[in-house]
Amino acid sequence: MLTPTSDLTQENYYDRSTDWDYQSPTFFKKFLKCEAETMAELNGEYSDMNHEALLVGNYLHSYFESEDSHKKFVEENKSDILTRTGKPRAPFEKGDEMIHTLENDPMFKGLYQGDKEVIVSGYINGVHWKGKVDCLNLDRNYFLDLKTTRDIHKKFWDNDNKEWQSFAAAYNYQLQMYVYQELIRQTFDVEATPYIIAVSKEKVPDKMVISIPDYRMEEAETQIDMYQDHIDDVKAGRVEPTRCGKCDYCKSTAKLGKIVSMDDLIE
Numbered sequence: 598m599l600t601p602t603s604d605l606t607q608e609n610y611y612d613r614s615t616d617w618d619y620q621s622p623t624f625f626k627k628f629l630k631c632e633a634e635t636m637a638e639l640n641g642e643y644s645d646m647n648h649e650a651l652l653v654g655n656y657l658h659s660y661f662e663s664e665d666s667h668k669k670f671v672e673e674n675k676s677d678i679l680t681r682t683g684k685p686r687a688p689f690e691k692g693d694e695m696i697h698t699l700e701n702d703p704m705f706k707g708l709y710q711g712d713k714e715v716i717v718s719g720y721i722n723g724v725h726w727k728g729k730v731d732c733l734n735l736d737r738n739y740f741l742d743l744k745t746t747r748d749i750h751k752k753f754w755d756n757d758n759k760e761w762q763s764f765a766a767a768y769n770y771q772l773q774m775y776v777y778q779e780l781i782r783q784t785f786d787v788e789a790t791p792y793i794i795a796v797s798k799e800k801v802p803d804k805m806v807i808s809i810p811d812y813r814m815e816e817a818e819t820q821i822d823m824y825q826d827h828i829d830d831v832k833a834g835r836v837e838p839t840r841c842g843k844c845d846y847c848k849s850t851a852k853l854g855k856i857v858s859m860d861d862l863i864e
């Protein structure tokens with residue numbers, strides 16, 4: 598399918614109205630976790646956002662976007678970022694350390710070249726998707742996504758497959774990379790290679806350039822094929838959203854209804 602004319606702009610990209618009109622990796626992943634919570638969020642009734650973690654992430658992104666963007670971002674969020682004496686608060690001091698870790702690295706400097714915050718959109722099997730690419734290099738056909746994480750080597754237990762997985766798999770970043778690659782293909786007619794640039798929030802920040810194996814991209818494609826029509830049905834109100842029963846939204850709206858055996862408490 599050809600590139601659709603898109604009405605997405607830097608101003609409305611994160612607006613709820615565009616989240617209704619377009620699917621995005623962020624919301625798709627939310628739906629996979631809990632449909633009820635995500636519908637409540639789309640309806641403006643609930644937010645699970647960790648405001649501060651989001652702000653620190655945006656603090657970093659704006660820095661590497663441009664000096665102007667960073668200045669503007671700090672100015673707009675002054676009361677969250679700075680203490681009354683005008684110094685950055687601890688999470689943003691850490692943000693500055695993470696920034697320095699990256700900007701002093703020659704490989705990062707060489708790689709993080711290209712267009713920043715590029716909005717892409719397109720159709721995947723009939724569903725309209727949107728994406729915002731941190732850094733897109735169309736000369737060398739790759740794109741980068743900047744991720745902050747507690748510890749790049751932290752292990753997460755995957756109870757479905759009974760195995761440990763990395764933070765990148767635990768947060769399903771391959772899905773985001775697959776969607777972005779597909780939307781870049783539709784928008785610019787190139788096959789771009791995805792990389793994650795991770796920087797950790799540890800005392801001494803760690804950093805890494807991470808590639809996504811092909812089988813991971815195929816995993817993401819399969820997952821989208823399997824679930825996106827159902828998710829569209831939920832969004833359109835044709836199907837009732839399922840409650841996961843475990844997230845903060847489900848807990849906060851649950852009522853005691855039955856008695857559970859002590860042997861059925863864990864999966």
Ligand SMILES: [Zn+2]
Nearest residue numbers: 631841844847
């Ligand atoms: Zn839930």
